[in-house]
Amino acid sequence: DGGITQSPKYLFRKEGQNVTLSCEQNLNHDAMYWYRQDPGQGLRLIYYSQIVNDFQKGDIAEGYSVSREKKESFPLTVTSAQKNPTAFYLCASSGTSSRETQYFGPGTRLLVL
Amino acid sequence: GENVGLHLPTLSVQEGDNSIINCAYSNSASDYFIWYKQESGKGPQFIIDIRSNMDKRQGQRVTVLLNKTVKHLSLQIAATQPGDSAVYFCAEILRGYSTLTFGKGTMLLVSP
Numbered sequence A: 001d002g003g004i005t006q007s008p009k010y011l012f013r014k015e016g017q018n019v020t021l022s023c024e025q026n027l028n029h030d031a032m033y034w035y036r037q038d039p040g041q042g043l044r045l046i047y048y049s050q051i052v053n054d055f056q057k058g059d060i061a062e063g064y065s066v067s068r069e070k071k072e073s074f075p076l077t078v079t080s081a082q083k084n085p086t087a088f089y090l091c092a093s094s095g096t097s098s099r100e101t102q103y104f105g106p107g108t109r110l111l112v113l
Numbered sequence B: 001g002e003n004v005g006l007h008l009p010t011l012s013v014q015e016g017d018n019s020i021i022n023c024a025y026s027n028s029a030s031d032y033f034i035w036y037k038q039e040s041g042k043g044p045q046f047i048i049d050i051r052s053n054m055d056k057r058q059g060q061r062v063t064v065l066l067n068k069t070v071k072h073l074s075l076q077i078a079a080t081q082p083g084d085s086a087v088y089f090c091a092e093i094l095r096g097y098s099t100l101t102f103g104k105g106t107m108l109l110v111s112p
Helices: none
Strands: A004-007 A010-013 A019-025 A031-037 A043-051 A054-057 A064-066 A076-078 A087-094 A108-112 B010-014 B019-025 B030-038 B045-051 B056-058 B062-067 B072-077 B086-094 B100-102 B106-111
Touching: A004 A087, A010 A019, A019 A031, A019 A087, A019 A108, A043 A064, A043 B100, A076 A087, B010 B019, B019 B030, B019 B086, B019 B106, B030 B062, B045 B056, B045 B062, B045 B072, B072 B086
Parallel strands: A010 A108, B010 B106
Antiparallel strands: A004 A019, A019 A076, A031 A043, A031 A087, A043 A054, A064 A076, A087 A108, B019 B072, B030 B045, B030 B086, B056 B062, B062 B072, B086 B100, B086 B106
């Protein structure tokens, strides 16, 4: 099956801890994205990458970091600097033209202990 | 700043009715629009898209209308079913950009 997978489905973070969310796609898409969704809200862009070894900050990048060492993978690290990390995190991928539909993974829900 | 927004946060309909979900945008440089459906606890699912050079596009039971004069986008769902209950988001891409800007979403509740 082609698609986007995210793991884990639920993740618990302790105070001061960094945690990493996984996102993998086998759609052969060049571009990948991370969004944060708070309850009753729309999606806000954290980081995106249009090519391997390159990425750009989105609207709410503070407290997060990413890497793009492989085309298929775009992990997101929620650092201890992110003071309000509880949210639903969504990964997406697409082609790189300006009119490409983004396809989303199932999401990871991050909770703070 | 300029953004994409929705008029109605919640829409309740009866099974079999037609549903219309509205979206206003304010940036005339918006070039491409997408409607997504998000069920509780899941990632958004692509429904239908429309380019700025079109006024209407139809899919299976869904139609998207774009009125560039008043910067308004609507999603029409025919013969709404309980399985259509979800939050619906419109999103836009500005000309020359590759990132989506999402509205806050409208919850559609379908009663049997």
